[in-house]
Amino acid sequence: MTCGMSEVMRKYLFAAALGIMAGGAELSLSAPPATAAAVAPACGELRGAREDGIIVEAADRLGAGPISIPNSGPVPITLVLPAQCKVTGVIGARTAADGRVFGVRFELRLPDDWNGRFFFQGGGGLDGSVNPAVGLAGAGAPALARGYAVVSMDGGHEGRDASFASDQQARLDFAYQAIGKATAAAKTLIRAYYHRDPKHSYFVGCSNGGREAMIAAQRYPMEFDGVVAGAPGFRLSHAAIQEGFANQQLARIAPHDARGRPDLSRALTDADLTLVSNEVLKACDAADGLADGLIFRPQACRFSVKSIACKPGQTQGCIDPDKAAALEAIFAGAKDSGGRALYSRFYWDSGISRPDWRAWMLGFPGQTPALNVLLGGDSLPNYFMTPAQPGLDSFGLDTDRALDDTAQTAAINDATSTFLNSFYGHGGRLILYHGVSDPVFSAADTVGWYDAVVANDPKAAGFVRLFLIPAMNHCGGGRSTDQFDMLTAIENWVERDVAPDQITADGGAVLKGVSRPLCAYPSYAHYAGGDPNMASSFQCWKEPKS
Numbered sequence: 261m262t263c264g265m266s267e268v269m270r271k272y273l274f275a276a277a278l279g280i281m282a283g284g285a286e287l288s289l290s291a292p293p294a295t296a297a298a299v300a301p302a303c304g305e306l307r308g309a310r311e312d313g314i315i316v317e318a319a320d321r322l323g324a325g326p327i328s329i330p331n332s333g334p335v336p337i338t339l340v341l342p343a344q345c346k347v348t349g350v351i352g353a354r355t356a357a358d359g360r361v362f363g364v365r366f367e368l369r370l371p372d373d374w375n376g377r378f379f380f381q382g383g384g385g386l387d388g389s390v391n392p393a394v395g396l397a398g399a400g401a402p403a404l405a406r407g408y409a410v411v412s413m414d415g416g417h418e419g420r421d422a423s424f425a426s427d428q429q430a431r432l433d434f435a436y437q438a439i440g441k442a443t444a445a446a447k448t449l450i451r452a453y454y455h456r457d458p459k460h461s462y463f464v465g466c467s468n469g470g471r472e473a474m475i476a477a478q479r480y481p482m483e484f485d486g487v488v489a490g491a492p493g494f495r496l497s498h499a500a501i502q503e504g505f506a507n508q509q510l511a512r513i514a515p516h517d518a519r520g521r522p523d524l525s526r527a528l529t530d531a532d533l534t535l536v537s538n539e540v541l542k543a544c545d546a547a548d549g550l551a552d553g554l555i556f557r558p559q560a561c562r563f564s565v566k567s568i569a570c571k572p573g574q575t576q577g578c579i580d581p582d583k584a585a586a587l588e589a590i591f592a593g594a595k596d597s598g599g600r601a602l603y604s605r606f607y608w609d610s611g612i613s614r615p616d617w618r619a620w621m622l623g624f625p626g627q628t629p630a631l632n633v634l635l636g637g638d639s640l641p642n643y644f645m646t647p648a649q650p651g652l653d654s655f656g657l658d659t660d661r662a663l664d665d666t667a668q669t670a671a672i673n674d675a676t677s678t679f680l681n682s683f684y685g686h687g688g689r690l691i692l693y694h695g696v697s698d699p700v701f702s703a704a705d706t707v708g709w710y711d712a713v714v715a716n717d718p719k720a721a722g723f724v725r726l727f728l729i730p731a732m733n734h735c736g737g738g739r740s741t742d743q744f745d746m747l748t749a750i751e752n753w754v755e756r757d758v759a760p761d762q763i764t765a766d767g768g769a770v771l772k773g774v775s776r777p778l779c780a781y782p783s784y785a786h787y788a789g790g791d792p793n794m795a796s797s798f799q800c801w802k803e804p805k806s
Contacts, residue, residue: 302321303319303320303321303345303346303347303370304319304320304321305319306319306345306347306449306452306453307319309349313351313352313353313441314349314350314351314445314448314449315349315350315351315353316347316348316349316449317348317349317350318346318347318348318349319345319346319347319348320345320346321343321344321345321346322341322343322344322345322346323343324340324341324342324343325340325341326338326339326340326341327339327341327392327394329391329392329394330391337396339394339402339405340405341369341394341402341404341405342371342372342373342404342405342407343371343372343373344369344370344371344372344404345369345370345372345453346367346368346369346370347367347368347369347370347449348365348366348367348368348390349365349366349445350363350364350365350366351363351364351365351366351441351442351445352364352441354429356427356429356430358426358427360427362416362417362424362427362429362430362433363416364413364414364415364416364433364438364441364442364445365390365413365414365418366390366411366412366413366414366442366445366446367390367391367392367393367411367412367413368393368409368410368411368445368446368449368450369393369394369404369409369410369411370409370449370450370453370454371404371407371408371409373407374407374408374409374454375406375407375408376456376458376459376460377403377407377408377409377458377459377460377461377462377751378408378409378410378411378446378447378450378458378460378461378462379395379397379403379404379408379409379410379411379462379463379464380410380411380412380439380442380443380446380461380462380463380464380465380476380484381393381394381395381396381403381410381411381412381464381465381469382463382464382465382466382468382469382470382472382473383412383413383414383415383465383468383469383472384465384466384467384468384469385420385467385468385635386415386420386421386422386424386434386468386635386639386643387413387414387415387416387417387434387438387468388414388415388417388418388419388420388421388424389414389418389419389420390412390413390414391412392412393410393411393412394410395408395410395464395747397464397488397745397746397747398490398743398744398745398746398747399743399744399745399766400745400747400748403462403464403747406747408462409446409450409454409458411442411443411445411446413438413442414438415433415434415438416429416430416432416433416434416437416438417430417433417434421638421642422638422639422642422643423642425642425643425648426642426648431643431669431672432672434643434673435669435672435673436475436479436672436673439472439475439476439479439480440479440480440483443461443476443480443483447461447483460485460486460751460754460755461483461484461485461486462484462485462486462487462488462747462750462751462754463476463477463484463486463487463488464487464488464490464746464747464750465488465489465490466489466490466491466492466735467490467491467492467493467700467701467734467735468493468496469490470489470490470491470492470493470494470692471489471492471493471494471496471674471675473487473488473489473490473492474487474489474492474494474675475675477489477680477683477688477690478675478677478680478683479677481680481682481683481686481688482682482683482686484683484688485686485687485688485689485754486688486689486690486691486750486751486753486754487688487689487690487691487750488690488691488692488693488746488747488750489690489691489692489693490692490693490694490735490746491693491694491695491698491700491701491734491735492675492692492694492701492706493700493701494674494675494676494701494705494706494709495603495604495670495674495675495676495705496644496673496674497644497666497669497670497673497674498594498602498603498604498666498670498674499603499700499701499702499705500636500639500640500644500666501594501602501603501640501644501657501659501662501663501666502593502594502602502603502702503632503635503636503640503654503700504594504636504640504654504655504656504657504662505589505590505594505595505602505603505657505659506590506594506621506632507524507630507632507633507636507654507655507657508655508657509586509587509589509590510522510524510527510528510586510590510621510622510630511524511527511655512582512586513527513528513580513582513583513586514526514527515527522655523625524621524622524623524629524630524633525622525623525624525625525626525627525629525630526625527583527586527622528583528587528622530613530618532579532580532583533612533613533617533618534613535568535577535578535579536565536568536579536587536612536613537610537611537612537613539563539565539567539568540555540561540563540608540609540610540612541553541555541610543561543562543563543608544557544558544560544561544562544563544608545610547560547561548784548785548786548787549786549787549788550787550792552787552792553610553731553739554610554730554731554740554741554776555609555610555696555730555731556728556730556776556779556784556785556786557784557803558607558608558609558696558703558704558728558730559607559707559782559803560803561607561608561609563608564588565579565584565587565588565591565608566581566584566585566588568584569581569584569585590606590621591605591606591608592605593605593606593702594659594662595659596659596660596662596663597659597660598660602659602662602663603702603705604702604704604705604708605702605704606699606702606703606704607696607702607703607704609696609697609730609731610697610730610731610738610739611695611696611697611731611732611733611738611739611740612697612699614697614731614733614737614738614739615737616699616733616734616737616738617697617699617733617738619631620632620699620700620733620734621699631700632654632700633654636654637653637654640652640654640657640666643669644665644666644669644670644673645665645666645669646665646666646667646668646669649665676709678709678712678713678715678716678717678720679716679717680713680717680720680723680724681717681719683723684719684720684722684723684724687754688723689723689724689750689753689754690723690724690725691724691725691726691727691746691749691750691753691760692706692710692724692725692726692727693726693727693728693729693744693746693778694706694707694726694727694728694729695728695729695731695732695733695734695735695736695737695738695740695742696728696729696730696731696732697730697731697732697733697738697740698732698733698734698735699733699734700734701734703728706726707726707728707781710724710726710781722759725753725759725760725761725780725781726780726781727763727778727779727780727781728778728781728784729741729742729744729765729778736768737768738770739770739771740767740768740770740771741765741766741767741768741771741774741775741776741778742765742767742768743765743766743767743768744763744764744765744766744778745763746763749763760780761779761780761783761800762777762778762779762780762783762785762800763777763778764776764777764778764795765777765778765795773793774793775793775794775795776795776798777795777798777799777800779800779801780800782802782803783800783801783802783803784800784801784803785798785799785800785801786798786799786800786801
């Protein structure tokens with residue numbers, strides 16, 4: 261029974277069972293009574309609601325004004341948000357056999373001046389915490405400030421490590437079910453609060469949030485009208501293998517620390533990475549009509565780091581042959597001992613010299629270890645492998661067994677489906693974007709998925725767009741034009757049928773005063789003449805078929 265609510269409210273707030281809605285069916289909640297507008301609940305009346313697996317633990321009125329939220333950097337982000345009702349709760353709370361408590365925790369923010377739209381904010385990493393549901397979506401105002409109702413969730417467990425994965429249901433929740441459960445609960449609460457359904461629903465996320473966005477389009481095709489998937493780890497199990505493989509290659513060239521373990525932070529120097537970046541630019545930058553430090557034709561880049569390996573007696577302007585071999589292997593993608601590909605290749609790009617690339621692949625001497633070691637060393641043996649291999653470290657991957665060891669998790673976790681006709685059949689539209697210098701998930705892998713979608717169904721070109729961002733690292737950063745507004749682009753496509761054939765992107769802190777058009781793949785931005793800092797000086801050209 262619900263508590264502290266009007267009788268009208270109680271009759272329809274939780275009328276639809278989560279078990280049905282989370283299975284992908286459209287919400288079947290009946291329309292509220294004609295008099296519902298006269299009894300619209302105050303925010304606090306949602307507090308204490310408990311029915312159909314949803315527990316609303318708190319519902320508080322927040323006035324308009326600035327708030328600070330955590331950021332990936334050292335300084336929090338300050339946002340100005342509208343007056344709202346902030347709802348927090350849990351779906352499907354349960355106690356596992358070992359005494360641990362699980363459930364999909366969520367936060368839903370309901371603005372007073374609602375624009376009729378719903379925004380699902382994707383997570384990141386292994387989830388494990390509820391981020392403020394403000395709807396950050398790149399450049400431009402956050403979704404909540406634009407009038408969206410916004411939900412975020414924790415993926416079905418608390419804690420950023422992979423210990424949740426020893427529980428079967430927690431694995432399923434993180435893999436995909438939490439998305440359906442949180443979507444259903446949010447739409448139910450939205451209907452109850454505003455007395456109408458969202459007119460349009462959007463899912464936006466980057467990294468694992470990008471994978472979740474693709475899961476939303478693939479496994480919940482009727483729930484969302486527009487999906488934006490950034491740097492999507494859609495083949496997350498294979499990317500985890502790649503992390504272990506890369507760690508192995510770097511360990512072979514790394515000096516050892518006092519404990520005798522390879523110190524990846526010293527495997528490649530900043531001078532090594534700068535040299536490689538500069539040589540890549542020399543080989544590939546001008547292919548788009550302008551040598552400007554941005555490679556807009558990564559598919560046409562023909563570069564081998566072995567070409568700059570030091571010859572006997574050479575010490576300047578070259579890289580140690582063993583280092584060159586390690587980088588060549590990493591960029592070619594993980595392979596087993598027989599040469600079978602376990603993951604995609606990576607494009608050569610200039611962003612290899614940026615701090616974000618180092619943070620993931622190498623770490624910083626005397627400071628933070630490589631994120632690939634910290635995160636991959638936990639998630640690969642404890643989540644991606646079935647059965648779990650908790651004693652395995654990030655350097656002990658058996659590439660000949662890796663696909664078999666990760667197959668069970670891949671089956672529930674990876675967003676690899678290319679069959680999307682229900683999604684686009686009801687008007688769904690999908691935007692993908694990916695930094696070409698992403699060291700975590702390969703932009704070439706995302707290109708491969710897009711090509712497979714179009715090959716599977718030629719109509720796909722009418723409902724999916726892919727944008728590659730030269731020099732951008734994982735979800736942002738780098739000497740790149742990484743400031744762009746994908747939320748407005750997906751809105752215009754869904755609601756006005758204006759397909760985003762190109763999107764203007766501006767340079768961030770490292771590339772101030774520069775703008776470029778991001779052209780929908782397979783087109784690329786070609787310099788046509790004029791001010792090289794202006795997007796208007798470029799045209800979208802079709803990449804010639806090879």
